[in-house]
Amino acid sequence: MTAGSTAASRATEDGRGSVAIRGLTKSFGATPVLRGVDLDIPDGSFLTVLGPSGCGKSTLMRIVAGLEQQDGGSVAIGGRPVDGLRPDQRDIAMVFQSYALYPHLTVFDNIALPLRMRRLDFARRLPIVGRMLPGVGQTEREIAQAVRRVAETLQIEPLLARKPGQLSGGQKQRVAVGRAMVREPRVFLMDEPLSNLDAELRVHMRAEIAQLHRSLRTTFIYVTHDQAEAMTMSDQVVVMMDGRPLQVAPPSVIYEDPEDIRVARFVGSPRINILPGTATGRGSVDVLGVEVPFAGHVSPGTGVQVGFRPAAATVTRASGTPGLAGTLTYRENLGSDLFLHVALAGADAPVVIRHDPAEIASFPVGEPVTMRIGEVQTLIFDQAGKRLRAPLAAAGMRRHG
Ligand SMILES: Nc1ncnc2c1ncn2[C@@H]1O[C@H](COP(=O)(O)OP(=O)(O)OP(=O)(O)O)[C@@H](O)[C@H]1O
Ligand SMILES: [Mg+2]
Known part of the structure; x- marks a missing residue:
């Protein structure tokens, strides 16, 4: 036109x-x-x-x-x-x-x-x-x-x-x-x-x-x-x-860079994963027993919600490596993307992680896996769903306007 x-x-x-x-x-x-x-x-x-x-x-x-x-x-x-x-x-x-x-x-x-x-x-x-x-x-x-x-x-x-x-x-x-x-x-x-x-x-x-x-x-x-x-x-x-x-x-x-957990949830397919966490007071958040770096000011012991997109985490077959232990419950193969559903020990619902479809054979359903959250790509929200931010330099992540 x-x-x-x-x-x-x-x-x-x-x-x-x-x-x-x-x-x-x-x-x-x-x-x-x-x-x-x-x-x-x-x-x-x-x-x-x-x-x-x-x-x-x-x-x-x-x-x-x-x-x-x-x-x-x-x-x-x-x-x-x-x-x-x-x-x-x-x-x-x-x-x-x-x-x-x-x-x-x-x-x-x-x-x-x-x-x-x-x-x-x-x-x-x-x-x-x-x-x-x-x-x-x-x-x-x-x-x-x-x-x-x-x-x-x-x-x-x-x-x-x-x-x-x-x-x-x-x-x-x-x-x-x-x-x-x-x-x-x-x-x-x-x-x-x-x-x-x-x-x-x-x-x-x-x-x-x-x-x-x-x-x-x-x-x-x-x-x-x-x-x-x-x-x-x-x-x-x-x-x-x-x-x-x-x-x-x-x-x-x-x-x-959503301001609110409802925005984060509404945008993105599959949806953002949310796990419960607790501020440690040493520049990190404890997520199901694993520490994720977070430099925001939150008093120790405060409960937070940790969000990460399916592409912000990785899954490996190796057990005993650092990360969150879980079991593969479902595979969604879209050809261009493979989405692995992982039930983590201690989490209410499975998380969904994007993976290279070429490697589908190495992920049989029912097998134990280990998940790692990408360190700079977590989004931390307070219990009410408002985004908590780390000071710019410490977070090392891109910030917008
Ligand atoms: N004339 C009306 N009388 C009474 N209730 C109404 C009237 N128009 C809209 N509503 C109500 O107001 C709310 C908002 O309606 P609206 O049509 O603005 O939603 P919407 O965001 O456009 O939804 P959708 O995506 O389904 O089109 C709904 O609960 C609807 O039932
Ligand atoms: Mg409408």
Whole structure:
């Protein structure tokens, strides 16, 4: 796709597409859904809202779009509060999971609709009478031009005469995006726009949306509960749980340097392993009888939670070597990766460790193994799940912003 639209020039450095969300709260009946959301989304950036089902993602989007009224807090777009404005006055376009295309209209007319609604009054929108009214011809020509430009960008020109019923899921998705694009909004809101597509098409459309964002340079706020989508497309990811943002950061920071154990657990597949530990008071944490270096200030005897990703540990067949003794309970061979499930003596649930699939033969299920945790890749959390950090120099690990 190429930048064929003037939307690129409309969203410029003057911040017209920046979004500032302050102290947003919302309850449905007695149930709080948003419990104080603060977010700053710079003009032209791509923010993904990631979180489990029911955490309030769609509610947040609907409030930003003006489709739902918040109980407290405010939303500003381009520096201007929009709380009192109707959806059509906010200069926002929303793409939903269900593409909400009109089945009786052609692709062309579906994309043209927002422009006709904006630029022609009721009488002028009438199919036959309308065409005879003054000014309609010129406006229709301009609308047709805008639709063609969008169709070219999205490579759907051959589909313009079809009805939605004659389109594949991916094509419908593109038409829905086209209908949002044609309005040249300040901000695109996309609420799980790919969740109706099969896995292969989803990966393809993911790349297309990222590319579209690069060419339009308009602000995108993208909702998903699919971490792969969040990690691959965004400048920034906000992980939301229970109606609150837990962390806002670039995808790599969310993965490597989470602030909260819930963020660490939500991102990464297979999930991060968590083992109970105790601070020793000598620059380490005791994990099931083995000391893992940790230079953070925690008083001796304090209980902590030690997290490590499947790739941050190693498993060997050798017994009697330093490390945690366990038994191999299960092997998951994905071809590119082998995941070994190891039941450690003293741990509640098996840990999962990534290993080279070429060595699968040397790991029969049921055999004793020894696991070692990579020293710089452990993430230590307090009992409440808040990340504990070592001073930078002592930890010797990469720290982010
Ligand atoms: N109009 C409504 N009336 C009552 N409850 C609602 C309404 N809309 C949403 N809720 C509730 O608010 C909570 C948050 O809903 P929301 O749709 O924002 O979640 P979500 O994060 O988008 O979830 P999903 O990933 O499943 O789309 C849910 O518990 C939902 O049942
Ligand atoms: Mg939702």
